[in-house]
Amino acid sequence: ANNNPVVTLLDYGAGNVRSVRNAIRSLGFDIKDVQSPKDILNAERLIFPGVGAFAAAMDVLTQKGMAEALCTYIQNDRPFLGICLGLQLLFDSSEENGPVNGLGLIPGVVGRFDSSNGLRVPHIGWNALQLTKNSEILNTIRNNHVYFVHSYRAMPSDDNKDWVSSTCNYGDNFIASVRRGNVHAVQFHPEKSGGTMLLFLCWSFCIEKVLIPKVFLNKGHLTNRKLRVKVLEVGNASKLAKRVIACLDVRTNDEGDLVVTKGDQYDVRENTKENEVRNLGKPVDLAGKYYRDGADEISFLNITGFRDFPLGDLPMLQVLRYTSERVFVPLTVGGGIRDFTDGSGRYYSSLEVASEYFRSGADKVSIGSDAVYAAEEYIRSGVKTGKSSLEQISRVYGNQAVVVSIDPRRVFLKNPYDVDFRTVRVSNPGPNGEEFAWYQCTVNGGREDRQIGAYELAIAVEELGAGEIMLNCIDCDGQGKGFEIDLIRLISDAVNIPVIASSGAGKVEHFSEVFKKTNASAALAAGIFHREELGIGSVKKHLSNEGIEVRLTPY
Numbered sequence: 001a002n003n004n005p006v007v008t009l010l011d012y013g014a015g016n017v018r019s020v021r022n023a024i025r026s027l028g029f030d031i032k033d034v035q036s037p038k039d040i041l042n043a044e045r046l047i048f049p050g051v052g053a054f055a056a057a058m059d060v061l062t063q064k065g066m067a068e069a070l071c072t073y074i075q076n077d078r079p080f081l082g083i084c085l086g087l088q089l090l091f092d093s094s095e096e097n098g099p100v101n102g103l104g105l106i107p108g109v110v111g112r113f114d115s116s117n118g119l120r121v122p123h124i125g126w127n128a129l130q131l132t133k134n135s136e137i138l139n140t141i142r143n144n145h146v147y148f149v150h151s152y153r154a155m156p157s158d159d160n161k162d163w164v165s166s167t168c169n170y171g172d173n174f175i176a177s178v179r180r181g182n183v184h185a186v187q188f189h190p191e192k193s194g195g196t197m198l199l200f201l202c203w204s205f206c207i208e209k210v211l212i213p214k215v216f217l218n219k220g221h222l223t224n225r226k227l228r229v230k231v232l233e234v235g236n237a238s239k240l241a242k243r244v245i246a247c248l249d250v251r252t253n254d255e256g257d258l259v260v261t262k263g264d265q266y267d268v269r270e271n272t273k274e275n276e277v278r279n280l281g282k283p284v285d286l287a288g289k290y291y292r293d294g295a296d297e298i299s300f301l302n303i304t305g306f307r308d309f310p311l312g313d314l315p316m317l318q319v320l321r322y323t324s325e326r327v328f329v330p331l332t333v334g335g336g337i338r339d340f341t342d343g344s345g346r347y348y349s350s351l352e353v354a355s356e357y358f359r360s361g362a363d364k365v366s367i368g369s370d371a372v373y374a375a376e377e378y379i380r381s382g383v384k385t386g387k388s389s390l391e392q393i394s395r396v397y398g399n400q401a402v403v404v405s406i407d408p409r410r411v412f413l414k415n416p417y418d419v420d421f422r423t424v425r426v427s428n429p430g431p432n433g434e435e436f437a438w439y440q441c442t443v444n445g446g447r448e449d450r451q452i453g454a455y456e457l458a459i460a461v462e463e464l465g466a467g468e469i470m471l472n473c474i475d476c477d478g479q480g481k482g483f484e485i486d487l488i489r490l491i492s493d494a495v496n497i498p499v500i501a502s503s504g505a506g507k508v509e510h511f512s513e514v515f516k517k518t519n520a521s522a523a524l525a526a527g528i529f530h531r532e533e534l535g536i537g538s539v540k541k542h543l544s545n546e547g548i549e550v551r552l553t554p555y
């Protein structure tokens with residue numbers, strides 16, 4: 001018989017709660033799923049990880065009679081933890097596709113972040129908390145960054161001040177967490193906030209009963225007390241941190257094994273007689289290592305997805321499943337997200353492909369080629385059809401779940417008016433003294449050039465619903481000579497969504513350079529991490545020494 005404590009999970013089927021499940025299990029709890037309102041009323045501890053849109057969630061809760069049960073449960077001060085939408089639903093109402101009524105337990109209206117002053121929305125990344133209430137749980141993590149991803153938020157007011165336990169500053173001070181008695185809710189994602197935040201999940205349910213799951217203790221190399229001290233020591237959080245992302249380009253090698261590979265300007269084959277696919281390790285192992293080293297996010301790119309059908313590629317789904325059981329920071333997966341008809345004539349929509357990735361543990365999907373086609377069509381016709389993969393996935397899962405990966409190549413120009421695309425004056429002139437360049441988008445892993453610039457693409461995909469841009473540069477990929485600053489500055493100034501700078505990192509100074517000279521929100525690297533030339537910890541330490549705020553981890 002299993003004596004693990006049980007957590008009841010309210011998963012109303014509107015989206016992916018896999019990461020919450022994984023986090024709860026990793027803490028040594030068993031999970032009981034809510035099937036009926038009675039299960040809510042009988043729960044010993046209830047976690048409500050709200051996902052999807054506010055209105056849809058309220059509809060389901062009301063239809064299933066769960067809204068009433070939830071109100072009763074919370075009003076009776078039973079142990080409760082709401083996460084993200086699970087916090088927002090407690091308020092009076094939301095402006096998301098509304099106004100829509102919420103559960104009405106906390107006074108206030110949930111509104112959208114105001115992006116009119118250039119604030120990047122969604123708010124994605126690791127930010128700091130300001131405690132407004134003394135709470136043992138929050139005290140423990142007070143100096144550490146926690147992971148947020150949302151476009152809507154509730155604001156503190158006189159009417160709800162009894163509830164608010166912490167705020168976070170992003171544009172303005174919004175409510176990061178509420179607490180009253182045994183009822184907790186957080187706007188951030190403890191399940192995605194690294195090891196520190198697992199403690200939050202754990203303690204918010206156990207501390208009163210001093211029931212720290214054994215599994216957790218056995219796993220950690222520190223006792224809770226020591227860990228607590230350690231956590232407090234390293235914390236320095238004061239604002240939104242710049243993110244450091246490890247990227248794993250994944251493909252099947254010639255023996256049929258899924259391996260992490262890495263190209264030079266997108267060529268992943270060794271310069272040998274056999275011309276084999278470069279093999280830098282196993283995807284799940286490497287992801288785990290980068291997580292422990294302090295990566296703020298992990299990206300998997302299925303780099304042959306444009307020609308192979310990803311749902312036929314079960315190992316990739318398996319990689320996501322295993323990784324999401326061990327890695328508690330956001331996971332992005334890309335490659336092959338588009339409509340597809342397989343050999344037997346069965347049609348799969350891009351939404352089905354994305355849904356399968358989400359179900360397997362991805363938090364975001366990244367779209368490359370298909371986003372280029374959608375942007376071209378949109379620019380040509382001026383009409384949003386709503387049918388592109390980008391639009392459909394962002395409508396169902398929210399734009400924070402959709403990244404567009406841009407693979408441009410630099411084209412030098414003598415005269416900036418030679419092309420119809422946005423050009424830049426380059427910092428380093430071209431081979432024939434050219435002082436200008438435009439950045440031409442490509443598809444199919446850089447194999448085909450398209451008549452659209454990175455600037456035009458970025459603006460179009462933001463309008464079509466992208467929540468973030470992963471900005472590669474084929475010329476710099478694998479070269480270790482630094483990021484393409486001219487390009488990253490151009491794009492990060494052009495859009496209001498976060499931009500991830502990618503391609504070319506070779507030393508710690510390249511990371512500080514990109515953050516000092518551009519408005520990138522994150523920097524991504526692959527080769528230097530895989531070849532162990534640089535650790536994520538040393539990158540973070542350097543950034544921190546340079547006065548750039550990053551999330552530090554207690555390990």
Ligand code: 1PR
Nearest residue numbers: 263266306335336368369405445477478503504525526527
């Ligand atoms: O077009 O939707 O199927 O998506 C394909 C995805 O696969 C795109 O995101 C595309 O960037 C990626 N991809 C396709 N072919 C390659 C290749 O290398 N042959 N990888 C490829 C792109 C770029 C980054 C790399 C950075 C940092 N790799 O992922 O990790 O450049 O590298 P570095 O730090 O070593 O310089 P679709």
